[in-house]
Amino acid sequence: MSEIHIVRDYPHSPVKVWRAMTDPDLIPYWTSTGKGARAVGFQPVAGNRFQFVAKPMPGWRGIVDCEVLEVRERELLRYTWIGAPGETPSHVRYQLEPTPTGTRFTYHHTGFTGIGGFAMAKLLGSVRTRMLTVGVPALLAELDETGALRPDTTLRLTQPR
Template sequence: MSETEILAVVVEWEFPFPPEKIWRALTQPHLIAEWLMTNDFQAQVGHDFRLSADWGSVDCRVRTVEPHRALSYSWDTKDLVSVVSWTLTPTSAGTVLRMEQSGFRQDQQPYYRGAQVAWPRFLANLEQVLARMG
């Protein structure tokens, strides 16, 4: 692996829910706050928003919005500039949700390892939120 190679964290999770339901949880601020962080998200390309937690915040900008199919946004912290992309693929049993966070440099192993641990937890939280939703 070269010094300039960019790393990505990918998590795929199959949910027993339709893409439309998952899309709501990915794009409605009060639902995002339940499984990820407090935010001022809007599903509008170019919208700047902030995700906030007790440890700090992440500055983001919406890059892609394809309702019920795909969403992406920049994910910028003090030292990390990356992109989070969501892809929703309908299946006979529900939806496969693919999350990819790309842009980790080789010298950003702590961020990379942290994301490898955090994203599966966030998706487990998302599953609980989806189960509670009407």
């Protein structure tokens, strides 16, 4: 079984990183380095069903169906990921740990099976790496200490909300 495992250290508080990762209004800013997905209906509450909605492309309808499985505010978010109707869910985990200089963020996506799963893990892995290396730091730099977007931000969304 293939998986994606990415660890990044951010020089920002867990409060700020958590907000960047879980505020539906902020998510499109860091996902814009991928396909600019919006988290439609997302709330960090166990049992919440939501969708990531992005621009469709050949072979993909542009929608990922998800359900929140577990939440520990500022520490852990786990949810299912279904990229196509009838697909077996894979599982995503965001883990945040305070460090002396900020927050260690771990992204873990498991449950990819077969050759198609291997290919999908490779594709998603490179997109997620770009999001977590480019998109998240750019967003974090534009947030105040409470995690709110600064009114004078220069960040722009690539797709309308």
